[in-house]
Amino acid sequence: METRKHLCTNCSFEADDDSDYCPRCGTLFIDNIKCEIHTKDKASGACVICGKPFCSNCGHSVNNIFLCNEHDGFEVYEGMAKIFGTSDEIQIHYVKGCLEENSFHPFIHSKKSAPMQLGGNDQPLINLSGNRREKILNEIKLLVPCSEVLEAEELITQLNI
């Protein structure tokens, strides 16, 4: 059995046919949806974090993804949102484990950035005293699917880290 899909005209994501909006970018598939707050105003998108429809005063697109004013601070990557960031690998695995125990679907995104060289070209890469002139900018990010963000965040708050 093939499930029917609804192709999003904005981001080309194949959403389930019964969804009212694209879970990737918040584009509404139905015309007559009203803003959650201004019930007379037409909604211009659904926030991918809370899933509620909002008008253009209550939400806006960030990098082509619709977010409400309350959730527009989230970094969203392909349907996943960052809920935690640290450079401490042990800590991030701890948080991931806690989320998994509570049946969330966390994903660790670590983009190893190249060490940044400070100083000009005429400087030796490593000076003789052993001080390496570099700064490592490695933030490891913990992502969860957008629909799990709010509950996962609550759990992380309870972890008290």
Ligand SMILES: [Zn+2]
């Ligand atoms: Zn979309």
Ligand SMILES: [Zn+2]
């Ligand atoms: Zn929201």
Ligand SMILES: [Zn+2]
């Ligand atoms: Zn509104």
